[in-house]
Structure formats: C-alpha cells, structure tokens
Ligand code: ADP
C-alpha cells in the first residue's frame with residue numbers, strides 16, 4: 557500500500573484488479589493501452605484504453621512536476637481534488653468528470669475520460685468558439701459559490717468542510733506566494749519578457765497602492781472563508797468541445813471568497829482577448845473572435861449574477877440573511893437590497909482577483925500558453941504589457957466599475 561508513482565508500463569499490472577476499472581476499461585489489463593498525457597504543472601495523467609472503454613488515471617507526485625524533485629509537494633492534494641470533485645458534482649451536476657475510483661494511499665483518482673474535449677486555452681488560441689460557454693461557467697461559479705456557503709449549507713456541515721479543506725496548506729501556500737506576492741517583487745522564481753517589459757515591471761513594483769491592495773486580497777484569500785472555491789479555475793482547467801464545457805483539476809480547492817473562481821476566470825478570458833494578435837493573423841477574423849470573447853465575459857458574469865439571484869430566492873437555507881428577518885416586508889425589499897450588496901461585493905473581489913491573476917501570469921513562475929507561444933518577444937511584450945496595465949486598472953479601480961459592460965469597455969481600450 558506504500559505510494560509508488562505509476563508508469564505506462566506498470567499501470568495495467570497495478571490497477572488491473574480493480575473492479576471499477578475493469579468494468580469501464582475492459583477485463584484484461586494486459587490489453588490496456590496506456591499513454592501519459594499530463595501537460596499540467598503538477599501531476600501525472602494517464603489515458604487508459606481497453607476493449608470496453610477509456611478512463612483517465614490522475615496521480616499526484618511527491619513534488620512539483622514543473623520544477624522537479626527539488627520542490628517537494630505533499631500527495632494529499634489528490635485527497636482535496638477528490639473531495640472537491642464530489643462537492644462540485646453535487647452542487648452543479650454534470651459539470652465535472654465522473655469519478656470511478658479513488659485511492660488515497662496511491663494519491664490517485666480514476667475518472668471519466670473527456671473526449672473529444674480539448675483544453676479551453678487551446679480552443680481559444682485556435683480561434684474556435686464554444687456554444688454556451690458563458691452560461692456554463694456562470695452557472696458553475698454561481699452554484700458552487702452559493703451552495704458551498706453559509707447562504708445555503710447547514711452551518712455544522714459548512715464548518716466541518718472548512719476544517720477539512722483547511723488542511724490543503726501546501727497548495728494554498730503556492731497561491732499565497734505565486735499569485736499574491738511574488739509578482740510584486742523581484743522573487744527568485746519570477747520571470748518576465750526582458751528587457752522589453754523591464755520598465756513597466758519596475759513601475760508596477762514601485763506602485764505602493766497596488767502592492768497594498770494585492771495584500772488586501774491575499775488577506776481575503778486566507779480569511780474570507782465564504783465558500784469552497786475550485787482554486788485554479790483558469791482556462792487550462794476547462795475542457796471543451798464546440799458546444800460543451802467541463803471543469804477539471806480542483807486540487808487547489810479551499811474555502812475562500814465567493815469572487816475568487818470567477819475572478820481568476822475573468823482574468824484568463826481577458827488575457828486570451830489581449831493575446832489574440834499573436835494567434836489570429838486576419839484582422840477581421842480576429843476582431844470577430846475578440847468580440848465573441850468579450851461576449852463570453854459579459855455572459856459569464858451576467859449568468860453568474862442571475863443564477864446567484866435565483867438561488868438566493870430558492871435555496872437560502874443557511875444562517876445568513878435569514879428570510880425571517882425580511883418576511884414582514886411584502887416583496888422582501890430588504891432581502892433584495894442585501895442581495896444587491898452581496899453581488900456587488902463579489903464583483904469587486906472578482907475584478908481584483910482578475911487583475912492579480914493577469915499580473916502573476918506575466919510576471920510570476922507559471923505563465924500562460926496564449927503569451928508564451930508567441931515566440932517573437934517583440935510581438936509578445938506589447939501584448940503582455942497591455943495585460944499588466946489592464947490588470948492594474950482592475951485592481952486599483954475595482955470599486956469604480958458600475959457593471960461588467962464597463963469592464964468590457966476597459967478591455968477594448970486596453971487592446
Ligand atoms: P495538473 O493538475 O497537473 O494540471 P490536470 O488535471 O490539469 O493536471 O490534467 C492535465 C491534462 O490532462 C489536462 O490538461 C488534459 O489535457 C488532460 N486531462 C485531465 N483530466 C482529463 C479528463 N478527465 N479527460 C480528458 N483529459 C484530461
């Protein structure tokens with residue numbers, strides 16, 4: 557039962573006796589075809605194919621894959637991924653891969669193979685749309701935010717869940733450092749396009765107010781335990797076809813601000829939007845695709861707010877803003893006013909997180925393919941600079957945006 561990393565050669569022999577797998581893949585493990593396809597920063601991911609079907613085997617490594625054995629990372633991230641997947645499946649059914657088997661000691665999860673899905677980042681770099689993307693993500697973020705919070709959950713259960721996820725210390729530590737701190741000083745693991753961006757990077761790092769606000773939101777990340785967040789909801793954690801989207805990879809799950817996931821997502825949409833000159837050469841085609849990306853941004857937020865409102869009226873069964881406080885007021889205007897204030901606060905948090913995410917993806921350790929695949933630094937740097945500047949506008953101006961349309965307008969001005 558001691559942990560051992562799987563290889564394509566050993567996987568069949570080691571997992572071939574597990575019913576949940578043989579039923580899905582096929583009874584004879586010697587006939588399974590195994591490919592390691594992990595392209596993420598942390599884990600092993602195998603596609604296992606047999607006569608009966610195909611499944612994904614994801615296994616944690618005792619270190620950060622991107623960096624190597626010099627950066628140890630505990631195996632229990634598979635535990636948090638497993639528990640997050642079960643909660644997301646309950647809170648927004650059908651949006652995360654089905655789990656077939658979980659082995660805590662081996663830090664592995666066997667799950668549904670999403671096919672022919674590809675990573676949303678790749679879909680966007682190829683200039684391809686996804687029907688209903690904004691709706692799916694808006695609903696996912698609203699349902700997981702609402703149903704994982706004290707607005708909905710029974711407080712005993714919610715507190716127990718906060719306790720469970722509070723052990724995800726090492727992955728939270730990654731976010732606390734790589735997202736909220738490192739980008740804002742000359743940290744060792746940082747990298748940026750140099751010398752082209754040196755000037756603007758110096759400008760950001762001298763911006764006291766920006767650094768203060770980034771730490772305000774790090775404080776929110778550590779202390780505002782409102783709901784179970786996915787924790788890593790960028791466009792590399794979403795798999796799509798032309799008409800469907802699924803969410804994967806919630807190992808960073810933690811209890812945090814309700815605006816965290818949707819904020820990180822908005823930041824990634826905005827970077828895809830700004831990076832487009834590096835991916836679509838034809839100007840008219842690019843403009844049309846960028847318009848679609850902005851529509852997705854608008855729809856994601858609008859659907860989030862609408863779904864959150866639906867749930868506020870239909871599933872407000874937790875300890876917060878209890879209906880009994882407002883019932884004597886006819887159409888519940890006080891409750892509606894409270895809802896508006898809560899959504900307004902989520903929006904502000906989301907914009908700050910979006911801006912911080914844009915900074916860390918240009919300045920920190922983990923960059924994004926939208927920029928990194930633009931090989932010519934002279935072409936890449938001006939686009940990255942736009943992301944840095946729009947990020948700052950969002951962080952510092954977060955409370956001044958009247959709605960998502962003003963964010964979209966700011967993105968157009970930044971482009
Ligand atoms: P990491 O935690 O290392 O980032 P991910 O969960 O993001 O790992 O998976 C890495 C890659 O493996 C994904 O980008 C995707 O290409 C593939 N992958 C992961 N889960 C699935 C799945 N359920 N179905 C199909 N492909 C998957």
Ligand code: MG
Nearest residue numbers: 596597792805
């Ligand atoms: Mg991943």
Ligand code: MG
Nearest residue numbers: 595596597792
């Ligand atoms: Mg990945």
Ligand code: MG
Nearest residue numbers: 596598805807
């Ligand atoms: Mg991951």
